[in-house]
């Protein structure tokens with residue numbers, strides 16, 4: 473029968489392919505540059521990274537289409553992540569994912585997030601109160617620590633969670649540091665010990681919550697009250713710790729890096745933080761008035777997003793005029809999509825005044841859209857405004873971007889200057 477669809481052989485192959493190793497060499501030489509350059513070869517481009525080719529979606533309209541059409545599962549990165557972190561919302565797929573999404577999503581509704589604003593503001597204030605004029609602080613580490621504190625506090629606010637919280641703070645940096653290596657190696661003793669301990673610790677917390685449910689106001693109490701096994705709750709907690717710390721902390725580190733390079737942006741931001749917050753308690757309504765702060769964070773999310781997501785077809789799917797049979801690997805890079813000059817003129821320029829197109833969605837589209845989006849906006853806006861109202865952070869030298877799930881500054885020492 474005649475089909476207007478082209479088959480896989482029609483998809484252009486990325487330049488730099490070598491016999492035997494495919495594109496591994498080109499990718500190793502400059503992974504970020506390689507991904508950004510793919511769009512020059514077509515809307516969908518074949519990359520050979522092992523025995524099976526991966527088809528990279530480079531056109532923003534196809535990216536949205538792929539995420540909102542049935543026929544895709546999450547692909548190889550998530551399969552690997554599942555063996556390490558279990559079947560929580562951030563890694564699960566299909567019917568199990570939908571069931572979990574129905575249970576977890578209500579916990580992140582605006583109204584619930586509102587109940588955490590005071591805690592978020594108190595944590596951000598404690599950080600800025602600990603700084604002194606002239607001191608150099610590791611802003612990347614300060615942001616990771618703050619974002620972890622906020623998630624852990626939202627998860628467990630009761631006394632029985634306090635000692636567990638301290639240990640989670642010790643374990644998470646070990647896990648986050650080892651994750652990239654552990655994804656490609658069969659063992660990693662430090663990572664494995666920390667991940668095991670984390671699961672045991674969360675298991676003990678769940679037992680304590682079941683024995684004494686408390687007033688049910690924190691996330692763990694709500695998970696325990698939902699219809700889930702202990703193992704499933706443990707997977708959800710690990711999932712939230714993993715998904716809920718790295719991305720906002722990296723985004724915030726980039727915000728302060730960009731502010732130091734753009735004094736006029738910084739001035740506007742500072743003026744807004746003072747006039748809107750001005751010592752008043754943080755409310756959703758006040759966050760809504762931090763319009764310029766939102767633009768600054770949005771621009772950091774555009775320029776410094778997640779590197780890569782994978783997909784796999786679960787049935788025959790038509791995309792961009794090509795017919796993909798079942799079992800084909802696809803991928804897309806928000807990092808590359810957000811640097812497409814047809815959508816973002818002068819894409820490397822940090823410009824909070826640029827207008828963003830519908831295709832822009834740092835929290836993604838479709839069934840896996842970030843469940844923590846409201847939470848993330850609240851904690852990031854509160855952090856930026858709280859710091860900006862008191863301090864200016866000055867650069868201490870050049871900053872290198874490192875390859876990671878969310879490419880982040882290698883280290884970000886900055887000098888704290890009183891305003």
Ligand code: HEM
Nearest residue numbers: 561562715716719720723834835836840841842843844848
């Ligand atoms: C700057 C901050 C954040 C960004 C840019 C971000 C981005 C994303 C993106 C792009 C996805 C979709 C992944 C996919 O398609 O497979 C996602 C999913 C998810 N995020 Fe976030 N996220 C952020 C903060 C958070 C926070 C603070 C939490 C929780 C406290 C969170 C929890 C999750 C979870 C559980 C999922 C999986 C949702 C699902 O598959 O149903 N995220 N996030």
